[in-house]
């Protein structure tokens with residue numbers, strides 16, 4: 001599903017250049033539930049943005065669902081994003097002048113789904129996320145957790161194959177964070193690949209694979225047995241706290 | 242192709258961003274509105290003034306006499322004097338630049354009721370004129386005919402009367418033609434009811450209250466001798482009436498023993514000079530309208546672009562998000578430009594309609610208003626208004642295109658990250 005081959009990425013600012021990703025090889029299967037961890041500045045967001053075709057890479061190759069993602073027109077990128085990817089951001093990034101339902105329905109607008117129909121579908125998704133009563137509220141009338149659920153509904157409505165979430169719980173308290181993680185797990189249970197970036201070990205422990213980045217390289221990938229230990233230590237730590 | 246969804250999206254985006262939309266729209270609205278009002282008002286002033294003078298011979302000058310102000314050839318200053326019929330004959334024969342020449346007499350005592358018909362009496366302005374006068378200051382016969390050369394020659398006791406004279410001296414359904422009026426003791430037969438085509442008033446009094454009788458008849462009936470109180474001339478084509486005016490003044494001063502340096506003794510007035518002034522005035526008003534108009538328009542354009550600039554940041558992020566969830570650059574640009582054009586056209590249209598409506602109301606008020614109006618028929622300069630609107634629409638397109646282009650030219654993630 002996702003295949004990264006020796007991905008390099010540098011940010012050029014004036015005459016200095018910052019080498020952020022220094023050869024990433026990664027393979028993620030359909031249906032995986034992955035978290036990306038690493039210290040601040042290690043390149044997590046950069047990697048996720050490349051995965052979501054929001055940013056480009058300098059070297060290597062990236063295949064998504066069999067498509068080579070390189071040098072494509074923005075029109076095609078937009079279409080692929082619309083079909084394959086759903087985004088969830090740390091700062092929610094809802095359109096401030098649209099209410100919850102309209103925000104959720106927006107991706108379908110770009111797909112050309114008529115208004116009535118897309119609003120109906122949006123309501124279904126809002127209902128799934130327990131936000132039916134908030135459909136007509138504007139983003140600034142909602143709590144962080146509610147906004148993030150709206151954002152998730154918006155990411156889901158176009159039936160993507162992948163959900164990419166950059167610190168989806170970063171702006172939420174722990175109880176709300178766990179609610180959001182439960183939702184993401186349910187999404188994953190439906191077969192959608194979920195990739196999140198997080199700082200928090202307890203959040204990462206809820207996923208099925210942890211990719212640790214260090215200075216632009218993959219430091220380790222934790223899964224299976226090791227993951228059990230990881231989970232035990234962090235979930236335990238949580239319980240005693 | 243009408244895309245209902247696009248329009249609902251646009252209208253809802255504009256509605257939800259009320260302040261932003263209002264500010265943009267207001268700039269455009271105000272620009273167009275002011276332009277319409279100003280050009281309309283300028284035009285109204287022009288119409289008002291020119292309507293009253295355009296039938297007047299622009300190559301005409303008028304002469305009357307005042308007391309002398311300089312002692313000359315044994316005469317004290319402050320002498321009263323008059324032109325004489327011999328002056329008229331002399332000018333006719335010797336000054337080739339003169340086209341028409343029309344001497345005038347008027348009643349010495351213009352106040353009090355001077356006109357009687359049975360029970361009816363009235364106070365009117367009675368002038369003794371040559372038929373040529375009608376060629377200088379245009380009058381048209383509403384009924385009957387104008388006074389002519391034969392009347393002059395035969396010194397006939399006939400008169401032309403203004404519309405107000407008819408109202409005062411006759412019954413509503415009475416035909417004044419052929420009836421007699423007793424004017425300062427002498428009976429005159431009405432041969433024509435006349436209407437003044439201009440509102441330039443020479444000799445005072447309201448033009449509707451005028452009675453004109455043949456010059457020769459007046460001289461004889463009231464014993465004016467060879468006096469001439471006033472005369473009008475027009476210059477032949479190719480001669481400037483101002484030059485003619487100066488020439489005649491020199492000549493008349495000489496004939497009447499008036500000091501050449503006496504600035505006061507000959508009163509004169511020259512329409513050409515006034516027209517030059519008018520024309521300069523209207524040119525000035527038009528110029529001002531354009532300057533202020535372009536100014537307001539520019540302010541509108543700057544307003545639109547400025548507001549667009551202010552919202553670029555906000556928009557950039559919004560556009561980044563839209564792109565993340567599947568909006569193509571084409572869709573984004575189409576949206577923003579359509580939004581901006583829709584706004585400017587709507588605002589422009591409202592400004593246009595309101596401006597026209599205000600002018601129309603003004604027009605109605607002016608039509609109802611009585612009396613002398615130097616402000617009439619404010620016309621809308623539609624070409625000007627529409628070209629202004631076109632400029633604003635183009636400005637709207639550009640104002641929408643700039644942020645939209647910018648937001649789609651950068652990577653989506655940079656747009657999303659963009660922090661206002």
Ligand SMILES: Nc1ncnc2c1ncn2[C@@H]1O[C@H](COP(=O)(O)OP(=O)(O)OP(=O)(O)O)[C@@H](O)[C@H]1O
Nearest residue numbers: 011013018020038039040041042043044045046047
């Ligand atoms: N648009 C950009 N231009 C220049 N440098 C950038 C840009 N985006 C990120 N960087 C730099 O690249 C490095 C990696 O950034 P990235 O956002 O991927 O880190 P991160 O792992 O997500 O960190 P954090 O945990 O703080 O979010 C950082 O040093 C950052 O300063």
Ligand SMILES: [Mg+2]
Nearest residue numbers: 044045046166
């Ligand atoms: Mg980050």
